[in-house]
Amino acid sequence: MRSLLLLVSLGLVAAEDGSSGWLRYSPSPQANRYYHTLPSQVITLNNTEVSPVYVACLELQKGLQGIFGKRVNVTHENGNASASVIVGTVDKYIKVYGNADEVPKLKEDGFWLSTEHDTVRILGQNERGALYGTFEYLSMLAQGNFSQVTYATNPNAPIRWVNHWDNMDGSIERGYGDRSIFFENGEVVDNPDRASKYARLLASIRINGVIVNNVNANASLLSSRNIEGLGRIADAFRPYGVQLGISLNFASPKLVGGLSTFDPLDASVIAWWTKITDEIYQHIPDMAGYLIKANSEGQPGPLTYNRTLAQGANLFAKALRPHGGIVMFRAFVYNQLNESDWKADRANAAVEFFKDLDGQFDDNVVVQIKYGPIDFQVREPTSPLFGNLYKTSTAIELQVTQEYLGQQCHLVYLPPLWKTVLDFDLRVDNKSSLVSDIISGERFRRPLGGSAAVVNVGTSTTWLGSHLAMSNLYAYGRLAWNPADDPQSMLQDWIRLTFSLDENVINTITKMFMQSWPAYENYSGNLGIQTLTDILYTHFGPNPASQDNNGWGQWTRADHMTIGMDRTVSNGTGFSGQYPPEIAQRYENIDTTPDDLLLWFHHVNYTHRLQSGKTVIQHFYDAHYNGAETAQAFVTMWESLKDKIDSERYNEVLFRQTYQAGHSIVWRDAVSNYYWNLSGIPDEANRVGHHPWRIEAESMTLNGYEAYLVHPFETASNYTAIITTSNTTVGTATVKLEYPSGIYDVAVNYYDLMGGKAHWQVYLNNSTFGQWVGDNEDTLGHAPSAYLDGHSATRRTFRNVTIENGDVLQIVGTPNGIEPAPLDYVALLPPGLID
Structure with missing residues (x-):
């Protein structure tokens, strides 16, 4: 321990792989100063080894050892509480120590x-x-906060869950952190150690429930062997106060139960689900409950039998009621639509399906509503369904997994996005109706409610695939605990716990993160047009x-004049x-609709003037260039921290x-080229389509390479790339450089x-000055592509290359497998210039 403290005092940092997350308990630079003030023992008011109270005491042992190098003993119900930490429930504390007024x-x-004083007391309403x-x-303590405090805190809502989209074969739908920690080869994993470590992380942020499998559920999960396996996972969760839940396939009685129907009103189906x-x-006496995706994206459900969604949800609610379980029933229900119908709109689906069912759901049913009406886009208006269910408990569904938002390969700090929804006032009945108050149950006096987030951790040491x-x-x-929490304050706590107490580290990373969502919105899709990704x-x-x-309904309705x-x-x-009148009036009127949602609510000409004074099309061009420019700055900001963060995490980030x-x-x-091509309106700044520092690959002298028209056309510079003439032919692309002599950054798009x-x-x-292997599918973790497109397009930059006018640049590409060493262009950029 002394050697670690010495490393800290010298400003050195040991390599880390990210597996500890924010629970690193790294040595404190103030350890010597506060060592003598620390408790000398930990008193547990429950010495059952698997109880959350006892686990809390072991955590204190570990934390005090890691942060301060101080070993403390755990004792049980010690009458002498001086210089101690006492951990237990309020009831047990009163029983042992008397009054706790x-x-x-x-x-x-x-x-x-x-x-305060020399005894630390940590008392919970429950363990x-x-x-x-x-x-x-x-x-x-880990953040260097040694102030004396006395306060209580309570959760905003009882349900604080995470949803996993893990498949039985060990793959993860929209997972970017490697394989499942719960399943492999069609069964529950034998060893739950990783699940236990995950539960520890979740408990530290006060998450109390985990749905472990995909909402597109495999009915084989309900085999006796797998139910027994789920019990192992639940046992691993329990010491951390985390309850296990599962997603169900609505058709399971027919798929694995031997029945001829899955009609929710059929007596045999009811009996089967009860059994x-x-x-x-x-096997799991404290199971949290079920998550149901029904009649959405091809999944079976009650509508198959002309039953209502409420009848389908109540089937499970009644089976769970004797056990105290909850049904989370997803409002993500929609049908494919005909785009030629001007009034067709997927965004309408949730209210159309659920509003008239209000009051028909059992009390242990919670309707789980995505934050926006479509699907985890970079910006959406708040789902109006929150304001249409007065008699039904609701929960908000968020997505930690960056499915549409860069898949953990792009830095996008999401709480500012989530706060736009949680803080939104729907003004139901002309009264304050914050979404956070609706999902807590407070606004409509509902017994349940809360939050669920899709969190597809995997076997990656970084859990999510990215530090x-x-x-x-x-x-x-x-935020699930307290939606009023400030995104920047939370972020800075996380930085201190994850990286460093150094003010420069905190300020630099804070700046990066707080710029990240606006930057991503700018270069991916803005003005409410949604994330312009490949859906x-x-x-x-x-x-x-x-x-x-x-027919998927994420339409922009863009043509050559309007969007x-x-x-x-x-x-x-x-x-x-679908919104309450005050909000409906705001969005109905183009003049009172905010610019950042304009194209969500209104169909306009590209030349329509925004409140900023810019035209829609010029805003598109400017925003996309500004967003990309901000992303370039993240590199130099991170590089400024090189000596302040361990080399392993520094290099990976x-x-x-x-x-x-x-x-x-x-x-x-x-995006810029697509809308320039579609509208025919040029960029006033003459940036779009104008790249004086680029050398198109197809214009180079080629040997073993040939030109290839890329699709979509806009995902290649000049719409064209080059590929090797066969998967065994080595290609060369050569060019004589007619640039002023000097130092350049050489960027290669491939x-x-x-x-x-x-x-x-x-x-x-x-002379070789750069080389690389096309292994993004192994190093990045995002959903890879087998095509030359916007998913596989990548850029390598070699900095500070000395070039003389007349030098010869050559790129040699050696294909492998189906990858024909594709190249798009080379850019020679004076340092500091963004192409």
Whole structure:
């Protein structure tokens, strides 16, 4: 321990792999100063080894050892509480120590923390609350906060869950952190150790429930062997106060139960679900409940039998009621639509399906509503369904997994986005109706409610596949507990716990993160047009055209003169009328609709003037260039921290930030070129389509390479790339450089395809100055592509290359597998210039 403290004092940092997340308990630079003030023992008011109270005491042991190098003993119900930390429930504390008048009334899971005087008291309303209070205390110490405090805190809502989209074969739908920690080869994993470590992380941010499998559920989960396996996972969760829940396939009685029907009103179906639920509770007596996706995206449901969604939900509610379980029933129900119908609108679906069912759901049913009406886009208006269910408990569904938002390869700090919804006032009945108050149950006096977030952790040591993406999981837990929490304050707590107490580190990372969502919105899709990604393929790179001309309903209705969905009542789909009158009036009127949602609600000409004074099309151009420029700055900001962060995490983050910087330019060019081509309106600043520093690959002298027209066309500079003439032919692309002599950054845009690992070498006058392998599918974790497109387009930059006028640049590409060493262009950039 002394050697670690010495490293800290010398400013040195040991390598870390990210597996500890924000629970690193790294040595404090103030350890010597506060060592003598620390408790000398930990008193547990429950010495059952698997109880959350006892686990909390072991956590204190670990934390005090790691932060201060102080070993403390755990004792049980010691009458001498001097210089101690006491951990337990309020009731047990009163039983052992007498009166606790100073402790205010706590809600379920709430806790009271007092660090005043020489005894620290951490008391929970229940054992889970005591564990939460322990993590709070350790978080203070790990951040160098040694102030004396006494306060109580209670959760905003009882449901604080995460949803996992893990499949039985071990794959994860929209998962970017490697394989499942719960399943492999069609069964529950034998070893639950990873699940236990995950539960520890979740408990530290006060998450109390985990749905472990995909909402597109495999009915084989309900086999006796797998139910037994789920019991192992639940056992691993329980010491941390985390309850296990599962997603169900609505058709399971027919798929695995031997019945001829899954009609929710059929007596045999009701009996089957009752029996299987009882069996599950025999193995998992504290199971949280079920998550149901029904009649959506091809999933079976009650509508198959002309039953209502409420009747389908209540089938499970009645089976769960004797056990105290909850049904989370997803409001993500919609049908494919005909785009030629001007009034067709997927955004209308949730209210159309659920509003008339209000009051028909059992009390242990919670309708789980995505934050916006479509699907986790970079910006959407608040779902109006929150304001239409007066008699039904609701929960908000968020997505920590960055499915549409860069898939953990782009830095996007999400709490500012989530806060736009949580803080939104729907003005139901002309009264204050914040979404956070609706989901808590307070506004409509409902018994349940809360939050669920899609969090697809995997076997990656970084859990989510990216060190920086873990900030979103941390902040989600904080917001689920207290939606009033400030995104920047939460972020800075996470930075201190994850990286450093150094003010320069805190300020630099804070600046990066707080700029990240606006930057991503700018270069991916703004003015409410949604994330202009490829919705038909991987949801990662740009493909604006994919939004339209299909039945999925994420339309932009863009043509050569106009763009945007008309969702007004007067002339469009009527979506604006789903809001309470005050809000409906705001969105119905183009003059009172905020610019950042203009194209969500209104269909306008490209030349329409925004409140900023810019035209829509010029705003598109400016925003996309500004967003990409911001992403370039993330690289230099991160590089400024090189000596302040351990080399392992520094290099891994630098790799991703460099990738994002390059891919943001792919996004910028693709979207700008697409709308320039569609509208015919040029960029006033003459940037779009004008790249004086680029050398197009197809214009170079080629040997073993040939030109290839890329699709979508806008995902290649000049619409064209080059590929090797066969998958065994080595290609060369050569050019004589007619640039002023000087120092340049050499950027190479290429395509990194799934299904091969081609090799590229870059030569200057026959001397190699750069080379790489096309292995993004292994190093990045995002959904890869087998095509030359916006998903596979990648940029490598070699900095500070000395070039003389007349030098010869050559790129040699060696194909591998299906990857034909594709190249798009080379850019020679004077340092500091952004192409």
